[in-house]
Amino acid sequence: MDEPDYTIRLAQTSSSEPDFREAFDAAVEEHNETHQGSQKKPWTQARVDEVINEIKNGMDTFLSGLRRTAMEYYWMNKYEVITVDGEDQLIFKRSSPEDAVIRVLPREQYYDYLTEIHRSSEHGGRDKMLHCLKTKYYIPKKAVELFVSLCPKCHTKRNSINKDVLARQNYALKFNVRGLLDVIDYQICPDGYYQFVLNYQDDATKFLNLRPLKTNEASEILIELMKIFLTFGAPTILQVDNRHEFAEKLKEEVTALWPECRVVHKNTLAKGNNKEVEELLHSWMLQNNSTRWSVGCFVVQFETNDSVHKALGKSPYKSLFGCDPKVSLGVTNPAVLLSLHDVEITVKVEQEVESGENVPGLSSDEET
Structure with a gap:
């Protein structure tokens, strides 16, 4: 009907x-x-x-x-x-x-x-x-x-017909023109192995990718960027905050893999995005009584991409894909995600013990 x-x-x-x-x-x-x-x-x-x-x-x-x-x-x-x-x-x-x-x-x-x-x-x-x-x-x-x-x-x-509405229709066409990369320091609140969060956002659609990192070394950052770029493609311009020591090394590695990707160093990245991510992660940890932000960052990533962005007038997900997610995230108790996280941690610990590497201390709610 x-x-x-x-x-x-x-x-x-x-x-x-x-x-x-x-x-x-x-x-x-x-x-x-x-x-x-x-x-x-x-x-x-x-x-x-x-x-x-x-x-x-x-x-x-x-x-x-x-x-x-x-x-x-x-x-x-x-x-x-x-x-x-x-x-x-x-x-x-x-x-x-x-x-x-x-x-x-x-x-x-x-x-x-x-x-x-x-x-x-x-x-x-x-x-x-x-x-x-x-x-x-x-x-x-x-x-x-x-x-x-x-x-x-x-x-x-x-x-009302205005320029902003007309511009919103072209956000997807501007995807991957410029990507913004930064790393958030979580060393004061480590989650077992993880001490940093990679924060990569497309400048036009505001589509966000978050990844937990063990270190802020260029090699590990490159691995996570490679996973993102091989899924969504590399941007024409990758803007990296030049405060970080890895900036110059990362430029060499990225341009070797994607020669057409121009890496620029600026200290003008929007600090508001980092602050927003930190606040959302903090809220997630409080709501779920957990310090496992290495899991929470993926939940925050999805919810951010599925929420209406003030500058766009729609969600980053819709700006990129042209529609809302067919199925929304409805899990309020992340027990399943956390249990998978436990399995991942256990496997990594066993692998490092077998290889003779030092195993870092686990966070309080990962100890058994």
Whole structure:
């Protein structure tokens, strides 16, 4: 079934807030009636209140030692009820008290909460709003999409033709014209073998590649650059920060492999990119209670490339490939990634022990 063009409804009204609210509420209701069956009812205020009562009654029944009804058992396994300022609120079931409290909002409140988030994010798009929502509130993805598509200010912005919009269409054509290379020093927080992070970013699309390094020697940096260049191609100009000792040696090695790649030394690389990477890595380590930034750098790399870049107006991934990733990264617990990291570390330790090399100390959460 074809999706109705909800923007037509907005175009028939003025851009005032009451008309926006009315158009949004009507679009959400129409979508619910068209797409959702009886097994997936919308979260109206009446339904939220009904589930809250079921959970409270089920808790009373459970505490009295009686048998709960099937519905009480079902709702108590999926949701909880908390009281904030005298108001009962429905939240998703948490495995521990430290987990984020994600409130299920009734449909009648979608507009008010989305308006506040949309304004605070400076009229951010769907992905930015979903990111702001994911640890606080549950609002269906479709409702967020409808809100953004109907926002009068965003609608005007999308329809305005300017040079920036036209330039964005050509970012992919400028890919590999200039690449920016820097190395971030993590010696104060080593991850076992790893003490540095290679930070390589395409200047036009802002597509980012991060690689953990044991040293900042030119030979190791060249190996990682070779992996990147043999995947995406080498840039016409490779800009290297001349603060690093490896800069001159790297120039010789790169031009030997890619003669048409011109390596330039400058100390004008955007320090903001390094700072942003460090902040995102620090945030990842705190969220996952892990110091294994050699794993986290790949997660940060993907999330950065999948996030809207302010200068581009879209994600680096979309700037390069012309579309968003078909499947987003949905793993909040990196146990699988960390377990693979453990296997890699174990294999390397065994190889170096067999070869008689010195094995550096492992970080605290890699020790067995």
